[in-house]
Amino acid sequence: MTQMAQKSLEEGTISDADFAAIAGLVREWMGIDLQPHKRTMVASRLSKRLRATGYESVNDYIDYMHSPQGRDEQTRFISAYTTNMTRFNREGHHFEQLANDILPDLMAQARRGKRVRIWSAGCSSGEEPYGLAFHVLDACPEAPSLDVKILASDIDPEILASAKRGVYPASSVNTLTNGQATKYFEDFEGSNDRKSVCDKARELISFRRLNLHGDWPFKGQFDIIMCRNVAIYFDAPTQSRLWRRFGEQLCPDGLLFLGHSEGIGPEHADLFHTAGRGVFSIDTSRIGDRSANATLHMGN
Ligand SMILES: C[S@@+](CC[C@H](N)C(=O)[O-])C[C@H]1O[C@@H](n2cnc3c(N)ncnc32)[C@H](O)[C@@H]1O
Known part of the structure; x- marks a missing residue:
């Protein structure tokens, strides 16, 4: 991924194809429905994972997660796309x-x-x-x-x-x-x-x-x-x-x-x-x- 592409992800811009690929994985693995208004969140969390793993292309990153060596990254990806807000005595x-x-x-x-x-x-x-x-x-x-x-x-x-x-x-x-x-x-x-x-x-x-x-x-x-x-x-x-x-x-x-x-x-x-x-x-x-x-x- 070029520096420019990484920067635009950080700024919350993601291509339709990359958004669809990430949203598809999140649905398949977690049942979570990422609506289009979540694009900015999807982009910024993805940019952190790409930076951490050193991948330049979203497709390569996804292939890596599907490989035996990518199992830990699959877990980190799941953590990245959960919403954990909670508190004592909620409701x-x-x-x-x-x-x-x-x-x-x-x-x-x-x-x-x-x-x-x-x-x-x-x-x-x-x-x-x-x-x-x-x-x-x-x-x-x-x-x-x-x-x-x-x-x-x-x-x-x-x-x-x-x-x-x-x-x-x-x-x-x-x-x-x-x-x-x-x-x-x-x-x-x-x-x-x-x-x-x-x-x-x-x-x-x-x-x-x-x-x-x-x-x-x-x-x-x-x-x-x-x-x-x-x-x-x-x-x-x-x-x-x-x-x-x-x-x-x-x-x-x-x-x-x-x-x-x-x-x-x-x-x-x-x-x-x-x-x-x-x-x-x-x-x-x-x-x-x-x-x-x-x-x-x-x-x-
Ligand atoms: C917003 S928190 C709710 C916490 C607590 N139940 C409450 O009401 O305060 C949602 C939790 O659901 C978990 N979660 C999301 N998808 C899940 C799945 N497919 N299976 C199990 N837990 C999931 C998230 O990791 C997150 O910790």
Whole structure:
């Protein structure tokens, strides 16, 4: 790539052919729909990857990602095109509903020996699954000694590593309510500017890299699936397939939580019933064979 071409990418200009090639890969690998108004973002992120790998042509760069030597770059490319914005207590009404209406009963069942599984699908830097863990612990402090697990998954290994690390600025932790900031965090390396999630909450969570657009190696169903502000980036067929697969993955009384700008399309309206703002229960009589799921071990 000439210096001029690299400069124009940096400035957000990309040819139709290069945009189509990158958007096609992002759709194929991640299910994400990059609309034409994202051209500037696509160009500037691409220019960083080309600079980092030393490729001059977009086609050569794509060929490299498809080669065995290019596997790590494929991962970096995926990280480059994810949107990881999140925060503690995002769409806090979901956590209120969990705390008031859902977790007291679910945790009572866990105390009687029920296996409880919760999935934060597209967990980004971890604020969502840790928030779930804090509410589980509020409802049932002994949850780590019961059969209660939270799966936190994301396609982006870089953001998943930061979720696993579980260290956040005090200013973001302090937005938590009900004393959770003091109950579930400790100072990180002696500084009270950064806070680290306590072990009790960590014990409940397994972090896994998982592409929602790929295979799901699961064994068993979930009581709660939270997939908020993820499918909004997917194209319509990917969304539609996702709702169906979530339906198959939910327990009979299971609940699906979606982001405020996401909804189940009309083609699946008979499969789910509204059970709150952005909360859906599943009509299991509409799902066929629910026993055909493969295996995912969510840690110990
Ligand atoms: C905007 S964040 C949402 C985080 C959190 N759920 C929330 O609502 O605050 C979207 C996350 O979805 C992840 N993501 C995007 N495409 C994905 C895919 N195909 N499979 C799994 N995760 C994906 C991104 O990496 C990103 O971390």
